[in-house]
Amino acid sequence: MLYRANGAIYALANRCSHRGGPLHEGEIDGQEVICPWHSSRFHLQDGSVTSGPATAPQPCYETRIHDGKIEVRSTE
Numbered sequence: 001m002l003y004r005a006n007g008a009i010y011a012l013a014n015r016c017s018h019r020g021g022p023l024h025e026g027e028i029d030g031q032e033v034i035c036p037w038h039s040s041r042f043h044l045q046d047g048s049v050t051s052g053p054a055t056a057p058q059p060c061y062e063t064r065i066h067d068g069k070i071e072v073r074s075t076e
Contacts, residue, residue, distance in 0.1 A: 002063070002070065003028060003044060010044040011061035011072045018054035 001014040001024045012033065014023050021037030024038075032041045032050055040054035047060035063073045 001033070002072075005031075005044070005059070009063040009065070009070055011063045012042060012044065012047050013059035016040055016042075016050075016054060017049075017056040017058050023058070055076075 001012050003010045015021070016023055016035040016037065018035065018038055018040050021035040021036060023033050023042070026034045026036045029041070031044050033044060034041050035054070037053060038053050039051070040049065041051040042048065042054070042058040043050055047058035049055065049057055060075060062075050064071050
């Protein structure tokens with residue numbers, strides 16, 4: 001899932017770590033994405049859980065714009 005805000009691009013794995021909900025269908029609230037299935041909340045910057053039922057952080061990826069394209073890579 002990609003999200004752009006205030007000139008920054010955030011990339012998180014699209015399937016919620018709790019039960020696989022599609023985060024791209026969720027809502028953005030400030031710096032958090034809310035899973036549409038069970039309302040787990042994840043911080044866009046680092047994937048940390050800010051509210052459950054999820055207990056595992058969401059995989060997060062580094063992003064940059066290069067030659068007009070968004071590039072994404074794993075931080076692990």
